[in-house]
Amino acid sequence: MELFTKGVASGARELLDTHLALPQEVHYVADLQRWILSQVTIALHFEHRLDPACPPISPSNLLRAIKDTKVASRNTVHTFLMEMKRYRFITPLASEDLRLQAAQATEMSELLIRRYFDIHLRALDTIxxxxxxxxxxxxxxxxQWAQPRFARLLLALRDWYRPPQTIAKFDRSASGSSILHELVIGVPPLSAEMTSPIWIGKVSPNAFSQKYRISRTHAARLFGIAREAGLIGWANRSNRGECWISPQLVRDYRYWQAVKLAAVSQAFHEACIAMNDARVGNPKQTEPGVAVGSG
Incomplete structure (x- = not known):
């Protein structure tokens, strides 16, 4: 459990560093809905690159990919892809039928998704x-072999895309996941019997609003909701100073992260096998340089 906690914390620190280094890019996918849509969008891109017979990025294809999860409406998907184009995460893909609105990810998007995936590979290696x-x-x-598998696995895991209410109260809000990472990051492993509040030091919603470039009103509302739910509290009546979080919030957060890391590990393992199959043309043989057991 100690290594798991250490791995989750190291990954969270890297994600927070990324948010601070690339605030505009991360802010765009800083709530769970847009994060899921971005992962599935990139998955469509890589799948189409590996096999042109697979559907490319388009509103209808993205809707089809997420239909069982109901994480976004048709209008939300259309708006999301329009913003992806505006911020140059995707660019039009040459097609004979312009009605398809086909697109491909830009180099910037690929670099960002690699950074994200590498963070989680290092977290798993720590564990x-x-x-x-x-x-x-x-x-x-x-x-390009692993990321689509990762995205598809998460779409099949309701525990991920419909997290517990303790997590949803943060992750449904812009930059809520970064705030949640920072609140939990320093908490040591918990015993099964732990029920008392966990003191984490001084916390100020205003400081978070400045750090993650969200409005003070938004930050105050987010912390107010969490406080009303008994997930967070302060020694004083005001929302600043010495702060505690509930053990249930920590347990739900770590379980949620475990679901994600398990999907990364499985996707990576399957990608190694698939790459070997593609290279040697033998589904039962693996190339020494891409060891199947590394996942």
Whole structure:
């Protein structure tokens, strides 16, 4: 459990560093709905690159991919892809039928998704002393095989896209996931019997609003909702100073992260097999340089 906690915390720190280094890019996918849509959009892009018979990025194809989850409406998907084009995350794909509104991811999008995926590979390696990240560096093409599998796995995991209400109160809001990471990051492993509040030091909604470029009103509302739910509190009546969070919030957060990391690990493992199959043309043989057991 200690290594798991350490791995989750190291991944969270890297995600927070990314948010601070690339605030505009991260802010655009800083709530769970847009995060899911962005992952599935990139998955369509990589799938189409590997096999042109697979559907490319388009409003109808994105809607079809997420239909069982109901995470977004038709209008939301259309608006999302329009914004992706506006901010140059995707660009039109040459097609004989312009009605398809087909698109492809830009180099910037691919670099961002690689950064995200590598963070999680390193987190997994911290947990089990694996070599996934080193293997990914030696074989960078693994990303286009692994990321679509990761996205598809999460679409099949209701525990991920419909998280507990403790998590949803944060992740449904812009930058809520970064705030949640920061609240939990320093908490040590919890015993099963732990029920008392966990003191985490001084916390100020105003400081978070400045750090993650959200309005003070938004930050105050987010913390107010969490406080009313008994997930967070302060020694004083005001929302600043010495702060505590509930053990249930920590447990739900770590379970939610475990679901995601398990999907990354499985996707990476399956991608290694698929790459070997494609290279040697033998579904039962693996190339020594892309070891199946590394996932």
């Amino acid at each position: 089990d002393n694996g070599q996934r990240y080193a293997l990914s560096c030696r074989h960078p093409d693994i990303l």
